[in-house]
Amino acid sequence: MHKSVDPRVIIGPGDDAGVFRHKNTLLVETVDVITPIVDNPYTFGAICAANSVSDIFAMGGVPLTALAILGFASCDFGPSVIKELLNGAVDKLNEAGACLIGGHSIADNEIKLGFAITGVIDKKIILKAAGAKKGDMLILTKQIGTGILTSAVKLGKLKQTALKPVIKSMLMLNKVASRAAVLAGAKAATDVTGFGLLGHALNVAKSSKVNLVIHNDNVPFMNKMKDFIDLGIVQKGAKNSLDFVTRDVVFPKKFDYTDKMALVDPQTSGGLLVSLPPKGLKKFDLIMKKGGEPYWIMGEIVKGPGKIIIK
Numbered sequence: 688m689h690k691s692v693d694p695r696v697i698i699g700p701g702d703d704a705g706v707f708r709h710k711n712t713l714l715v716e717t718v719d720v721i722t723p724i725v726d727n728p729y730t731f732g733a734i735c736a737a738n739s740v741s742d743i744f745a746m747g748g749v750p751l752t753a754l755a756i757l758g759f760a761s762c763d764f765g766p767s768v769i770k771e772l773l774n775g776a777v778d779k780l781n782e783a784g785a786c787l788i789g790g791h792s793i794a795d796n797e798i799k800l801g802f803a804i805t806g807v808i809d810k811k812i813i814l815k816a817a818g819a820k821k822g823d824m825l826i827l828t829k830q831i832g833t834g835i836l837t838s839a840v841k842l843g844k845l846k847q848t849a850l851k852p853v854i855k856s857m858l859m860l861n862k863v864a865s866r867a868a869v870l871a872g873a874k875a876a877t878d879v880t881g882f883g884l885l886g887h888a889l890n891v892a893k894s895s896k897v898n899l900v901i902h903n904d905n906v907p908f909m910n911k912m913k914d915f916i917d918l919g920i921v922q923k924g925a926k927n928s929l930d931f932v933t934r935d936v937v938f939p940k941k942f943d944y945t946d947k948m949a950l951v952d953p954q955t956s957g958g959l960l961v962s963l964p965p966k967g968l969k970k971f972d973l974i975m976k977k978g979g980e981p982y983w984i985m986g987e988i989v990k991g992p993g994k995i996i997i998k
């Protein structure tokens with residue numbers, strides 16, 4: 688993507704969000720739009736908002752304002768559905784600390800909802816994709832599997848009720864995780880979204896010029912997700928991601944197609960992947976436990992040219 692040469696651009700395209708200096712303030716800005724992944728409009732609105740603010744949290748920023756982008760066919764959906772969508776979104780944005788201050792809607796034959804989010808950030812604590820250091824631990828704060836499991840429901844292979852823990856995970860903000868990462872002294876983080884765990888991990892590895900070691904047994908996969916990969920439920924995006932990363936990933940010999948696909952499952956409102964100096968673990972643990980949130984230590988950062996080694 689085009690890189691700006693304006694010195695006020697602190698972080699341009701390629702990270703979770705852009706950072707721009709205006710006088711003494713650093714603005715952090717992002718936008719994300721998704722299509723429905725659950726039936727209930729209120730829940731979808733809330734997931735969508737959590738997904739959009741996530742990029743601000745992945746930078747260590749504080750979200751302040753949101754602009755909605757909404758596409759829908761007015762003949763298919765009445766004002767009550769739209770109202771519910773936005774109610775869910777506004778409640779979640781408020782939980783994140785952001786206010787909805789405007790937006791725009793367009794006619795579209797499929798519902799789309801997203802938010803452009805603006806926040807502020809402190810230069811000293813930016814969690815960059817390029818900040819991972821040799822010796823850091825690799826931590827993930829949500830389980831993997833939202834792409835495959837929501838697809839399984841859409842295809843009628845999994846009951847809507849089985850999606851409850853998946854929805855709970857997607858509704859969870861990365862707010863506590865972001866705070867924990869910043870206060871524990873992390874310098875790098877990203878959120879795991881459309882390119883799956885490997886896609887986003889590889890961006891960190893390449894930007895930071897280090898290798899990421901991931902212990903597959905320590906990756907938190909959601910219940911049953913691998914069964915559905917075995918049944919052939921795989922999104923096109925996942926196949927593309929696997930093609931994209933495969934050159935830079937060393938898989939164990941015993942690894943099969945299912946193992947690989949699980950690692951590239953596109954996530955909606957996924958967790959933070961944090962590169963944490965080991966001396967920060969105690970503090971990180973304390974803040975996450977206090978917030979009642981889980982995390983998994985999946986691997987470590989080692990010297991290398993920007994690859995991922997799965998063990």
Ligand code: CO
Pocket residue numbers: 702703704741742745877878879880
């Ligand atoms: Co991101």
Ligand code: CO
Pocket residue numbers: 703717718719742880
């Ligand atoms: Co994004």
